[in-house]
Amino acid sequence: MASPLFRSADLVRNRPLFFGLALLGTICLLAVIGPLVVDPTGARVGATIPRQPPSAEHLLGTDGQGRDMLTVLIHALPNTLKIGFAAGLISLSVGVTLGLLAGFIGGIIDTTIRLASDVMMTIPGIAILVLVAANVREMTVELMAIIVAALSWMVATRTIRAQTLSLRERGYIQVARLNGSTGLKLVFVEVLPNLLPFIAASFVITVSGAMLATIGLEALGLGPQNDLTLGMTIYWAQFYGAILRGMWWWWGPPILVISAIFVGLMLIAMGLDAFVNKRLGGNT
Template identity: 80%
Template sequence: MATTTMPRRGIDLSAFGRNRALLAGIVVLGLICLFALLAPLFVDPSQARVGVTVPRRPPSGSNWLGTDGQGRDMFTVMALALPQTLKIGLLAGLISLSVGVALGLVAGFVGGIIDTVIRTASDVMMTIPGIAILVLVAANVREMTVELMALIVAALSWMVATRTIRAQTLSLRERGYVQVARLNGTSGLKLIFIEVLPNLLPFIAASFVLTVSQAMLATVGLEALGLGPQNDLTLGMTIYWAQFYSAIIRGMWWWWGPPIFAIALIFIGLMLTSIGMDSFVNKRVGTQ
Protein backbone atom coordinates (compact mmCIF):
# COMPACT_ATOMS: atom_id res chain seq x y z
CA MET A 1 0.00 0.00 0.00
CA ALA A 2 1.41 3.34 -1.01
CA THR A 3 2.11 5.83 1.72
CA THR A 4 1.84 9.56 1.35
CA THR A 5 3.76 12.37 2.95
CA MET A 6 1.89 14.20 5.65
CA PRO A 7 1.01 17.78 4.68
CA ARG A 8 3.32 20.44 5.95
CA ARG A 9 2.24 23.86 7.05
CA GLY A 10 3.07 26.54 4.53
CA ILE A 11 4.04 30.11 5.27
CA ASP A 12 0.99 32.29 5.75
CA LEU A 13 1.92 35.34 3.69
CA SER A 14 -1.15 37.22 4.91
CA ALA A 15 0.40 37.19 8.39
CA PHE A 16 3.11 39.54 7.14
CA GLY A 17 0.51 42.12 6.18
CA ARG A 18 -0.96 42.08 9.69
CA ASN A 19 2.44 42.40 11.36
CA ARG A 20 2.90 46.16 11.80
CA ALA A 21 6.34 45.96 13.39
CA LEU A 22 7.65 43.83 10.54
CA LEU A 23 6.15 46.12 7.90
CA ALA A 24 7.55 49.22 9.61
CA GLY A 25 11.00 47.64 9.85
CA ILE A 26 10.98 46.61 6.20
CA VAL A 27 9.88 50.11 5.14
CA VAL A 28 12.64 51.79 7.19
CA LEU A 29 15.34 49.42 5.94
CA GLY A 30 13.99 49.68 2.39
CA LEU A 31 14.27 53.46 2.42
CA ILE A 32 17.78 53.28 3.83
CA CYS A 33 18.86 50.77 1.18
CA LEU A 34 17.21 52.89 -1.54
CA PHE A 35 19.19 55.93 -0.42
CA ALA A 36 22.37 53.85 -0.25
CA LEU A 37 21.83 52.67 -3.83
CA LEU A 38 20.79 55.95 -5.41
CA ALA A 39 22.67 58.66 -3.48
CA PRO A 40 26.17 57.70 -4.79
CA LEU A 41 24.86 58.20 -8.33
CA PHE A 42 24.08 61.87 -7.70
CA VAL A 43 27.21 63.00 -5.86
CA ASP A 44 30.72 63.84 -6.98
CA PRO A 45 33.14 61.44 -5.18
CA SER A 46 35.87 64.07 -5.35
CA GLN A 47 33.89 66.13 -2.82
CA ALA A 48 34.75 63.49 -0.21
CA ARG A 49 38.48 64.13 -0.54
CA VAL A 50 40.43 65.95 2.13
CA GLY A 51 40.83 69.68 1.46
CA VAL A 52 38.47 69.83 -1.51
CA THR A 53 36.43 72.67 0.03
CA VAL A 54 36.36 75.09 2.95
CA PRO A 55 36.49 73.14 6.25
CA ARG A 56 34.15 73.55 9.22
CA ARG A 57 31.35 75.09 7.15
CA PRO A 58 27.82 74.63 8.60
CA PRO A 59 24.97 73.27 6.44
CA SER A 60 24.03 75.57 3.58
CA GLY A 61 22.57 75.52 0.09
CA SER A 62 25.91 74.57 -1.43
CA ASN A 63 26.78 72.01 1.29
CA TRP A 64 23.57 70.41 2.52
CA LEU A 65 25.22 68.77 5.55
CA GLY A 66 28.12 71.20 5.86
CA THR A 67 31.79 70.29 5.69
CA ASP A 68 33.99 68.56 8.24
CA GLY A 69 37.27 69.72 9.73
CA GLN A 70 39.18 68.19 6.83
CA GLY A 71 37.30 70.09 4.15
CA ARG A 72 35.08 67.23 2.94
CA ASP A 73 31.44 67.65 1.96
CA MET A 74 29.45 65.76 4.57
CA PHE A 75 26.54 64.87 2.30
CA THR A 76 28.96 63.23 -0.12
CA VAL A 77 30.68 61.46 2.75
CA MET A 78 27.33 60.14 3.98
CA ALA A 79 26.28 59.04 0.49
CA LEU A 80 29.50 57.03 0.08
CA ALA A 81 29.83 55.78 3.67
CA LEU A 82 26.32 54.36 4.10
CA PRO A 83 26.64 51.68 1.36
CA GLN A 84 29.98 50.55 2.78
CA THR A 85 28.55 50.22 6.29
CA LEU A 86 25.58 48.23 5.00
CA LYS A 87 27.95 46.10 2.94
CA ILE A 88 29.93 45.12 6.03
CA GLY A 89 26.78 44.21 7.94
CA LEU A 90 25.23 42.22 5.08
CA LEU A 91 28.46 40.37 4.22
CA ALA A 92 29.13 39.47 7.85
CA GLY A 93 25.50 38.43 8.30
CA LEU A 94 25.47 36.25 5.19
CA ILE A 95 28.77 34.55 6.01
CA SER A 96 27.95 33.88 9.67
CA LEU A 97 24.40 32.76 8.81
CA SER A 98 25.64 30.37 6.11
CA VAL A 99 28.08 28.79 8.53
CA GLY A 100 25.48 28.70 11.30
CA VAL A 101 22.77 27.12 9.13
CA ALA A 102 25.15 24.48 7.75
CA LEU A 103 26.51 23.54 11.18
CA GLY A 104 23.07 23.69 12.83
CA LEU A 105 21.51 21.41 10.20
CA VAL A 106 24.32 18.87 10.43
CA ALA A 107 24.37 18.92 14.23
CA GLY A 108 20.60 18.66 14.60
CA PHE A 109 19.96 16.09 11.89
CA VAL A 110 22.99 13.82 12.17
CA GLY A 111 23.40 13.96 15.95
CA GLY A 112 25.87 11.77 17.78
CA ILE A 113 29.51 12.78 18.12
CA ILE A 114 29.18 15.38 15.36
CA ASP A 115 26.41 17.13 17.27
CA THR A 116 28.48 17.04 20.45
CA VAL A 117 31.53 18.57 18.75
CA ILE A 118 29.56 21.35 17.04
CA ARG A 119 27.52 22.13 20.16
CA THR A 120 30.64 22.23 22.35
CA ALA A 121 32.50 24.45 19.89
CA SER A 122 29.63 26.95 19.72
CA ASP A 123 29.25 26.96 23.51
CA VAL A 124 32.97 27.58 24.00
CA MET A 125 33.00 30.38 21.43
CA MET A 126 30.01 32.05 23.11
CA THR A 127 31.85 32.18 26.44
CA ILE A 128 34.81 34.04 24.92
CA PRO A 129 34.36 37.85 24.90
CA GLY A 130 34.04 38.49 21.18
CA ILE A 131 34.76 42.22 21.33
CA ALA A 132 38.14 41.54 22.95
CA ILE A 133 39.10 39.19 20.12
CA LEU A 134 37.81 41.64 17.52
CA VAL A 135 39.89 44.47 18.98
CA LEU A 136 42.98 42.25 19.21
CA VAL A 137 42.68 41.00 15.62
CA ALA A 138 41.74 44.38 14.14
CA ALA A 139 44.59 46.11 15.93
CA ASN A 140 47.13 43.71 14.43
CA VAL A 141 45.88 43.81 10.84
CA ARG A 142 48.11 45.97 8.67
CA GLU A 143 45.46 47.19 6.26
CA MET A 144 41.82 46.81 7.23
CA THR A 145 39.35 46.62 4.35
CA VAL A 146 35.56 46.41 4.27
CA GLU A 147 35.66 42.76 3.17
CA LEU A 148 38.24 41.78 5.78
CA MET A 149 36.30 43.48 8.56
CA ALA A 150 33.14 41.63 7.52
CA LEU A 151 35.03 38.32 7.57
CA ILE A 152 36.51 39.01 11.02
CA VAL A 153 33.11 39.93 12.47
CA ALA A 154 31.45 36.91 10.83
CA ALA A 155 34.05 34.56 12.30
CA LEU A 156 32.83 35.48 15.79
CA SER A 157 29.07 35.67 15.22
CA TRP A 158 28.04 32.28 13.77
CA MET A 159 27.23 30.64 17.12
CA VAL A 160 23.73 32.07 17.71
CA ALA A 161 22.50 30.96 14.29
CA THR A 162 24.03 27.52 14.84
CA ARG A 163 22.24 27.02 18.15
CA THR A 164 18.91 28.31 16.80
CA ILE A 165 18.91 26.15 13.67
CA ARG A 166 20.16 23.10 15.59
CA ALA A 167 17.32 23.37 18.12
CA GLN A 168 14.69 23.69 15.40
CA THR A 169 16.21 20.84 13.38
CA LEU A 170 16.10 18.57 16.43
CA SER A 171 12.38 19.32 16.70
CA LEU A 172 11.60 18.99 12.99
CA ARG A 173 13.39 15.69 12.44
CA GLU A 174 10.93 14.00 14.81
CA ARG A 175 7.84 15.36 13.03
CA GLY A 176 5.48 12.90 11.37
CA TYR A 177 6.02 14.07 7.80
CA VAL A 178 9.79 13.66 8.16
CA GLN A 179 9.37 10.15 9.51
CA VAL A 180 6.98 9.26 6.65
CA ALA A 181 9.41 10.67 4.09
CA ARG A 182 12.19 8.59 5.63
CA LEU A 183 10.04 5.45 5.42
CA ASN A 184 9.37 6.26 1.75
CA GLY A 185 13.08 6.02 1.08
CA THR A 186 14.06 9.67 1.25
CA SER A 187 17.32 10.09 3.11
CA GLY A 188 20.45 12.16 3.49
CA LEU A 189 20.73 15.56 1.87
CA LYS A 190 17.48 15.10 -0.04
CA LEU A 191 15.57 14.70 3.21
CA ILE A 192 17.21 17.80 4.67
CA PHE A 193 16.60 20.01 1.65
CA ILE A 194 13.08 18.81 0.83
CA GLU A 195 11.52 18.14 4.23
CA VAL A 196 13.49 20.10 6.85
CA LEU A 197 14.99 23.22 5.25
CA PRO A 198 11.73 24.71 3.86
CA ASN A 199 10.24 24.69 7.37
CA LEU A 200 13.33 26.45 8.72
CA LEU A 201 13.03 29.47 6.42
CA PRO A 202 11.23 31.71 8.98
CA PHE A 203 13.87 30.87 11.58
CA ILE A 204 16.66 31.47 9.08
CA ALA A 205 15.19 34.87 8.18
CA ALA A 206 14.92 35.81 11.86
CA SER A 207 18.49 34.64 12.49
CA PHE A 208 19.72 36.69 9.54
CA VAL A 209 18.24 39.90 10.96
CA LEU A 210 19.83 39.13 14.33
CA THR A 211 23.26 38.34 12.88
CA VAL A 212 23.25 41.50 10.74
CA SER A 213 22.36 43.55 13.85
CA GLN A 214 25.17 41.99 15.85
CA ALA A 215 27.64 42.38 12.99
CA MET A 216 26.84 46.06 12.51
CA LEU A 217 27.01 46.72 16.25
CA ALA A 218 30.45 45.11 16.46
CA THR A 219 31.58 46.91 13.31
CA VAL A 220 30.51 50.36 14.48
CA GLY A 221 32.15 49.71 17.85
CA LEU A 222 35.48 48.82 16.23
CA GLU A 223 35.32 51.77 13.87
CA ALA A 224 34.54 54.19 16.70
CA LEU A 225 37.81 53.01 18.26
CA GLY A 226 39.66 53.76 15.03
CA LEU A 227 40.12 50.10 14.07
CA GLY A 228 37.99 50.20 10.93
CA PRO A 229 38.96 50.56 7.26
CA GLN A 230 41.33 53.51 6.93
CA ASN A 231 40.97 53.88 3.16
CA ASP A 232 37.18 53.39 2.93
CA LEU A 233 34.42 55.73 4.02
CA THR A 234 32.08 54.20 6.62
CA LEU A 235 29.69 55.68 9.16
CA GLY A 236 31.71 54.38 12.10
CA MET A 237 34.98 55.85 10.81
CA THR A 238 33.22 59.19 10.20
CA ILE A 239 32.25 59.22 13.88
CA TYR A 240 35.82 58.32 14.83
CA TRP A 241 37.31 61.22 12.89
CA ALA A 242 34.68 63.56 14.35
CA GLN A 243 35.68 62.67 17.89
CA PHE A 244 39.38 62.61 16.97
CA TYR A 245 39.16 66.24 15.84
CA SER A 246 36.93 67.25 18.79
CA ALA A 247 33.87 68.06 16.69
CA ILE A 248 31.60 68.02 19.75
CA ILE A 249 33.71 70.58 21.62
CA ARG A 250 33.86 72.76 18.52
CA GLY A 251 30.09 72.65 18.15
CA MET A 252 30.26 70.97 14.73
CA TRP A 253 27.10 68.89 15.19
CA TRP A 254 26.73 68.36 11.45
CA TRP A 255 29.93 66.27 11.46
CA TRP A 256 28.90 63.65 14.01
CA GLY A 257 25.10 64.08 13.95
CA PRO A 258 24.24 62.64 10.48
CA PRO A 259 26.23 59.38 10.85
CA ILE A 260 24.83 58.78 14.34
CA PHE A 261 21.31 59.46 13.04
CA ALA A 262 21.84 57.06 10.11
CA ILE A 263 23.19 54.31 12.41
CA ALA A 264 20.28 54.82 14.81
CA LEU A 265 17.83 54.59 11.92
CA ILE A 266 19.42 51.36 10.71
CA PHE A 267 19.18 49.79 14.15
CA ILE A 268 15.57 50.96 14.56
CA GLY A 269 14.72 49.26 11.26
CA LEU A 270 16.56 46.09 12.29
CA MET A 271 14.92 46.12 15.72
CA LEU A 272 11.42 46.49 14.29
CA THR A 273 12.11 43.76 11.75
CA SER A 274 13.48 41.50 14.47
CA ILE A 275 10.43 42.08 16.68
CA GLY A 276 8.13 41.37 13.74
CA MET A 277 10.02 38.24 12.71
CA ASP A 278 10.10 37.01 16.30
CA SER A 279 6.35 37.45 16.61
CA PHE A 280 5.78 35.65 13.30
CA VAL A 281 8.09 32.76 14.22
CA ASN A 282 6.58 32.35 17.70
CA LYS A 283 3.05 32.20 16.25
CA ARG A 284 4.24 29.65 13.69
CA VAL A 285 5.80 27.50 16.41
CA GLY A 286 2.65 27.74 18.48
CA THR A 287 0.46 26.49 15.62
CA GLN A 288 2.66 23.54 14.68
Protein backbone atom coordinates in the same frame (compact mmCIF):
# COMPACT_ATOMS: atom_id res chain seq x y z
CA MET B 1 4.94 19.58 4.63
CA ALA B 2 6.51 23.01 4.27
CA SER B 3 4.26 26.03 4.01
CA PRO B 4 5.00 29.39 2.33
CA LEU B 5 7.31 31.62 4.32
CA PHE B 6 5.10 34.72 4.04
CA ARG B 7 1.68 35.50 2.72
CA SER B 8 0.78 39.04 1.66
CA ALA B 9 -1.99 39.18 4.26
CA ASP B 10 0.48 38.17 6.99
CA LEU B 11 2.84 40.96 5.97
CA VAL B 12 0.10 43.61 6.02
CA ARG B 13 -1.13 42.52 9.45
CA ASN B 14 2.39 42.34 10.86
CA ARG B 15 3.02 46.07 11.23
CA PRO B 16 6.50 45.90 12.83
CA LEU B 17 7.71 43.70 9.98
CA PHE B 18 6.04 45.89 7.36
CA PHE B 19 7.44 49.18 8.67
CA GLY B 20 10.85 47.62 9.38
CA LEU B 21 11.15 46.34 5.82
CA ALA B 22 9.96 49.71 4.47
CA LEU B 23 12.51 51.65 6.55
CA LEU B 24 15.44 49.36 5.83
CA GLY B 25 14.43 49.08 2.18
CA THR B 26 14.46 52.86 1.86
CA ILE B 27 17.92 53.06 3.41
CA CYS B 28 19.23 50.32 1.10
CA LEU B 29 17.69 52.08 -1.91
CA LEU B 30 19.45 55.29 -0.89
CA ALA B 31 22.71 53.36 -0.57
CA VAL B 32 22.33 52.07 -4.14
CA ILE B 33 21.07 55.22 -5.87
CA GLY B 34 22.83 57.90 -3.82
CA PRO B 35 26.42 57.25 -4.95
CA LEU B 36 25.25 57.24 -8.57
CA VAL B 37 23.84 60.76 -8.44
CA VAL B 38 26.15 62.46 -5.92
CA ASP B 39 29.61 63.49 -7.11
CA PRO B 40 32.24 61.74 -4.91
CA THR B 41 34.75 64.59 -5.23
CA GLY B 42 33.01 66.38 -2.36
CA ALA B 43 34.12 63.57 -0.04
CA ARG B 44 37.82 64.20 -0.69
CA VAL B 45 40.00 65.93 1.88
CA GLY B 46 40.28 69.64 1.07
CA ALA B 47 37.37 69.60 -1.38
CA THR B 48 35.87 72.72 0.19
CA ILE B 49 36.22 75.10 3.12
CA PRO B 50 36.45 73.14 6.38
CA ARG B 51 34.23 73.50 9.47
CA GLN B 52 31.29 75.14 7.68
CA PRO B 53 27.83 74.76 9.29
CA PRO B 54 24.88 73.53 7.22
CA SER B 55 23.87 75.97 4.49
CA ALA B 56 22.22 76.06 1.10
CA GLU B 57 25.55 75.18 -0.52
CA HIS B 58 26.40 72.40 1.95
CA LEU B 59 23.18 70.94 3.37
CA LEU B 60 24.96 69.03 6.13
CA GLY B 61 27.96 71.35 6.43
CA THR B 62 31.62 70.39 6.08
CA ASP B 63 33.98 68.60 8.45
CA GLY B 64 37.38 69.66 9.75
CA GLN B 65 39.07 68.16 6.70
CA GLY B 66 37.07 70.16 4.19
CA ARG B 67 34.75 67.34 3.10
CA ASP B 68 31.08 67.87 2.31
CA MET B 69 29.22 65.87 4.97
CA LEU B 70 26.23 65.00 2.79
CA THR B 71 28.57 63.50 0.18
CA VAL B 72 30.50 61.63 2.88
CA LEU B 73 27.27 60.29 4.35
CA ILE B 74 25.93 59.04 1.02
CA HIS B 75 29.18 57.36 -0.01
CA ALA B 76 29.83 55.88 3.46
CA LEU B 77 26.40 54.27 3.76
CA PRO B 78 26.95 51.50 1.13
CA ASN B 79 30.18 50.33 2.77
CA THR B 80 28.58 50.22 6.22
CA LEU B 81 25.67 48.15 4.92
CA LYS B 82 28.04 45.95 2.90
CA ILE B 83 30.06 45.05 6.00
CA GLY B 84 26.95 44.30 8.06
CA PHE B 85 25.11 42.25 5.46
CA ALA B 86 28.23 40.42 4.23
CA ALA B 87 29.23 39.48 7.78
CA GLY B 88 25.66 38.42 8.51
CA LEU B 89 25.43 36.29 5.38
CA ILE B 90 28.78 34.57 5.96
CA SER B 91 28.12 33.82 9.62
CA LEU B 92 24.55 32.71 8.88
CA SER B 93 25.75 30.32 6.17
CA VAL B 94 28.22 28.77 8.60
CA GLY B 95 25.64 28.70 11.40
CA VAL B 96 22.91 27.07 9.28
CA THR B 97 25.29 24.43 7.94
CA LEU B 98 26.66 23.54 11.37
CA GLY B 99 23.22 23.72 12.99
CA LEU B 100 21.70 21.34 10.44
CA LEU B 101 24.60 18.90 10.79
CA ALA B 102 24.45 18.97 14.57
CA GLY B 103 20.68 18.70 14.84
CA PHE B 104 20.03 16.18 12.09
CA ILE B 105 23.00 13.85 12.35
CA GLY B 106 23.58 14.06 16.10
CA GLY B 107 26.14 11.90 17.85
CA ILE B 108 29.78 12.97 17.97
CA ILE B 109 29.19 15.64 15.32
CA ASP B 110 26.46 17.26 17.42
CA THR B 111 28.64 17.12 20.54
CA THR B 112 31.65 18.65 18.77
CA ILE B 113 29.70 21.49 17.15
CA ARG B 114 27.78 22.23 20.34
CA LEU B 115 30.93 22.36 22.46
CA ALA B 116 32.71 24.54 19.88
CA SER B 117 29.84 27.06 19.80
CA ASP B 118 29.57 27.06 23.60
CA VAL B 119 33.29 27.70 24.00
CA MET B 120 33.27 30.49 21.40
CA MET B 121 30.35 32.18 23.12
CA THR B 122 32.26 32.35 26.41
CA ILE B 123 35.19 34.15 24.78
CA PRO B 124 34.82 37.97 24.77
CA GLY B 125 34.41 38.58 21.06
CA ILE B 126 35.11 42.32 21.16
CA ALA B 127 38.54 41.65 22.71
CA ILE B 128 39.45 39.27 19.89
CA LEU B 129 38.09 41.68 17.29
CA VAL B 130 40.18 44.53 18.68
CA LEU B 131 43.29 42.32 18.85
CA VAL B 132 42.92 41.06 15.27
CA ALA B 133 41.93 44.43 13.80
CA ALA B 134 44.83 46.18 15.53
CA ASN B 135 47.35 43.77 14.01
CA VAL B 136 46.05 43.79 10.43
CA ARG B 137 48.34 45.72 8.13
CA GLU B 138 45.54 47.25 6.04
CA MET B 139 41.89 46.93 7.02
CA THR B 140 39.43 46.76 4.13
CA VAL B 141 35.65 46.49 3.97
CA GLU B 142 35.82 42.85 2.85
CA LEU B 143 38.39 41.85 5.48
CA MET B 144 36.41 43.52 8.23
CA ALA B 145 33.27 41.61 7.23
CA ILE B 146 35.18 38.31 7.38
CA ILE B 147 36.70 39.10 10.79
CA VAL B 148 33.33 40.03 12.29
CA ALA B 149 31.64 36.98 10.71
CA ALA B 150 34.26 34.64 12.18
CA LEU B 151 33.07 35.56 15.67
CA SER B 152 29.31 35.77 15.14
CA TRP B 153 28.22 32.35 13.80
CA MET B 154 27.41 30.79 17.18
CA VAL B 155 23.92 32.24 17.71
CA ALA B 156 22.67 31.01 14.34
CA THR B 157 24.22 27.59 14.97
CA ARG B 158 22.48 27.17 18.32
CA THR B 159 19.13 28.41 16.98
CA ILE B 160 19.10 26.18 13.89
CA ARG B 161 20.36 23.18 15.87
CA ALA B 162 17.56 23.51 18.42
CA GLN B 163 14.87 23.83 15.76
CA THR B 164 16.31 20.94 13.74
CA LEU B 165 16.24 18.70 16.81
CA SER B 166 12.56 19.57 17.20
CA LEU B 167 11.63 19.14 13.53
CA ARG B 168 13.32 15.78 13.01
CA GLU B 169 10.89 14.22 15.49
CA ARG B 170 7.77 15.59 13.74
CA GLY B 171 5.32 13.17 12.18
CA TYR B 172 5.79 14.32 8.58
CA ILE B 173 9.53 13.68 8.86
CA GLN B 174 8.87 10.12 9.97
CA VAL B 175 6.41 9.68 7.07
CA ALA B 176 9.03 11.00 4.65
CA ARG B 177 11.54 8.50 6.00
CA LEU B 178 9.09 5.66 5.46
CA ASN B 179 8.55 6.89 1.89
CA GLY B 180 12.25 6.52 1.18
CA SER B 181 13.53 10.09 1.73
CA THR B 182 16.98 10.07 3.30
CA GLY B 183 20.06 12.23 3.66
CA LEU B 184 20.24 15.49 1.78
CA LYS B 185 16.81 15.05 0.18
CA LEU B 186 15.20 14.84 3.60
CA VAL B 187 17.11 17.89 4.83
CA PHE B 188 16.46 20.14 1.82
CA VAL B 189 12.90 19.05 1.01
CA GLU B 190 11.37 18.48 4.44
CA VAL B 191 13.49 20.18 7.09
CA LEU B 192 15.02 23.29 5.53
CA PRO B 193 11.78 24.88 4.19
CA ASN B 194 10.29 24.79 7.69
CA LEU B 195 13.40 26.46 9.07
CA LEU B 196 13.16 29.49 6.75
CA PRO B 197 11.38 31.73 9.31
CA PHE B 198 14.04 30.89 11.90
CA ILE B 199 16.81 31.44 9.36
CA ALA B 200 15.35 34.84 8.44
CA ALA B 201 15.13 35.82 12.12
CA SER B 202 18.68 34.60 12.72
CA PHE B 203 19.91 36.63 9.74
CA VAL B 204 18.42 39.84 11.13
CA ILE B 205 19.92 39.19 14.57
CA THR B 206 23.29 38.32 13.05
CA VAL B 207 23.36 41.44 10.87
CA SER B 208 22.48 43.60 13.89
CA GLY B 209 25.29 42.05 15.93
CA ALA B 210 27.76 42.35 13.06
CA MET B 211 26.98 46.02 12.48
CA LEU B 212 27.21 46.76 16.20
CA ALA B 213 30.62 45.09 16.41
CA THR B 214 31.77 46.85 13.23
CA ILE B 215 30.73 50.30 14.37
CA GLY B 216 32.34 49.65 17.76
CA LEU B 217 35.66 48.81 16.09
CA GLU B 218 35.41 51.80 13.77
CA ALA B 219 34.68 54.13 16.70
CA LEU B 220 38.02 52.96 18.13
CA GLY B 221 39.76 53.80 14.85
CA LEU B 222 40.22 50.15 13.80
CA GLY B 223 38.01 50.29 10.71
CA PRO B 224 38.92 50.71 7.03
CA GLN B 225 41.27 53.66 6.71
CA ASN B 226 40.91 54.10 2.95
CA ASP B 227 37.14 53.53 2.66
CA LEU B 228 34.31 55.75 3.83
CA THR B 229 32.06 54.23 6.50
CA LEU B 230 29.65 55.74 8.99
CA GLY B 231 31.63 54.39 11.94
CA MET B 232 34.91 55.88 10.71
CA THR B 233 33.15 59.21 10.15
CA ILE B 234 32.18 59.21 13.83
CA TYR B 235 35.75 58.27 14.76
CA TRP B 236 37.24 61.19 12.84
CA ALA B 237 34.66 63.51 14.40
CA GLN B 238 35.74 62.56 17.91
CA PHE B 239 39.42 62.48 16.91
CA TYR B 240 39.27 66.13 15.80
CA GLY B 241 37.12 67.22 18.76
CA ALA B 242 33.93 67.93 16.82
CA ILE B 243 31.80 67.50 19.95
CA LEU B 244 33.84 70.02 21.96
CA ARG B 245 33.77 72.45 19.05
CA GLY B 246 30.00 72.20 18.71
CA MET B 247 30.19 70.76 15.18
CA TRP B 248 27.08 68.60 15.60
CA TRP B 249 26.64 68.25 11.83
CA TRP B 250 29.83 66.19 11.69
CA TRP B 251 28.78 63.39 14.07
CA GLY B 252 24.98 63.88 14.31
CA PRO B 253 23.83 62.73 10.82
CA PRO B 254 25.92 59.48 10.85
CA ILE B 255 24.49 58.60 14.27
CA LEU B 256 20.94 59.27 13.03
CA VAL B 257 21.45 57.04 9.97
CA ILE B 258 22.96 54.26 12.10
CA SER B 259 20.03 54.58 14.52
CA ALA B 260 17.56 54.33 11.64
CA ILE B 261 19.29 51.14 10.42
CA PHE B 262 19.05 49.56 13.86
CA VAL B 263 15.42 50.64 14.28
CA GLY B 264 14.61 48.98 10.95
CA LEU B 265 16.42 45.80 11.98
CA MET B 266 14.72 45.83 15.38
CA LEU B 267 11.25 46.17 13.83
CA ILE B 268 11.99 43.34 11.39
CA ALA B 269 13.21 41.17 14.27
CA MET B 270 10.04 41.92 16.26
CA GLY B 271 7.86 41.08 13.25
CA LEU B 272 9.74 37.86 12.52
CA ASP B 273 9.57 36.87 16.19
CA ALA B 274 5.79 37.23 16.16
CA PHE B 275 5.60 35.27 12.91
CA VAL B 276 7.83 32.47 14.22
CA ASN B 277 5.82 32.22 17.46
CA LYS B 278 2.63 31.97 15.40
CA ARG B 279 4.11 29.11 13.37
CA LEU B 280 5.27 27.38 16.52
CA GLY B 281 1.75 27.53 17.88
CA GLY B 282 0.11 26.24 14.72
CA ASN B 283 2.71 24.04 13.06
CA THR B 284 2.24 20.31 13.46
